[in-house]
Amino acid sequence: MASASIDPNREPNPVEAFEADEGFPGKKAAEIAGITYRQLDYWARTDLVKPSLARAHGSGSRRRYSYRDLLELRAVKSLLDAGIRLELVREVFAYLTEHLDEDVTRVNLVIQGSSVMVRTGEEEIVDLLRRGQGVLNILPLAGVKEEVDAAIVELYPEGRRAADETPSARAVGE
């Protein structure tokens, strides 16, 4: 709701400030995504979601997750919470990592058997439903983004160098 204006020369929001600064360290990434640190660690080791700003290089080093990584982490969590096996989640993300651009906001992730799609309209989904082959799994990515943003604001209200407080729903286009 509210003031998520698409101002071309707006201030960087907390998310961007964070990222520009240094990204999110493992522990915070886990908190924001709502998972345990051990899961985050396990997923990183097993190549499910790796920190894209800086990978670990031995004990004592620090992983650094980008905002997009957070979205992925949270999406994984959502799928898991919905009772989907990590095995399938891995397949999904193998695809997703390549095909997901920045248009996260109005899109549904649709999984049908072993094929993954990114669908915008309800029409298309109804169509899939009608020709119903097997189970459909549908994850609205908009919700994922909202959750991540909310978690960031709640856990780390001032970003890093303060910046814009509005939760940045980033709006339509992209």
Add this chain to the structure above:
Amino acid sequence: MASASIDPNREPNPVEAFEADEGFPGKKAAEIAGITYRQLDYWARTDLVKPSLARAHGSGSRRRYSYRDLLELRAVKSLLDAGIRLELVREVFAYLTEHLDEDVTRVNLVIQGSSVMVRTGEEEIVDLLRRGQGVLNILPLAGVKEEVDAAIVELYPEGRRAADETPSARAVGE
């Protein structure tokens, strides 16, 4: 759509003949459902899908599955194939066993988080989609029935005492 006519004085189809006779023994049930015998056994032991005509009572005894049991087995398999964890499947069936009447044919099974629903129209599903909270899993039960019928006809064409050879459901689909 099509020829699954509800003819009041039709012959019993192979399915009904089978069941009236003695139901389906474990091994055949597994074949028809498209699962391994070990899975069937495991599910029976852990109370996921139990043979409703006769449960095992020691080595040498025989489980006897009803046609409806076959539908459940196949539905479980579909859910599993779709990457859903057995844990969730158990929850689903706890509900389903009570709320699934005989109208299996035009219904979608909708799972959202921990709540399970049986929905007929696309409207309702679109609505759920629109207010999208979390992941939706949708399984068209019609397909399940078709698959079971097809499997029975293919694997055991003569039912038991012959009976009606016409593939009951299928026809048009395909």
Add this chain to the structure above:
DNA sequence: CAGTGGAACTACAGCCCTGTGACTCCGCAC
């Protein structure tokens, strides 16, 4: 009615996956 063969259930060990706990280790900021 006893004997027998085989189908089908049972027991049990073992495998893989997904974590979790409890340490240990070590890079980096100070």
Add this chain to the structure above:
DNA sequence: GTGCGGAGTCACAGGGCTGTAGTTCCACTG
């Protein structure tokens, strides 16, 4: 340098099977 916090390691647990070697019961034969 040194200490802190986060990465690494290892052992182990629980779920969900699978494979295999028993056990039984049941139907059929004689």
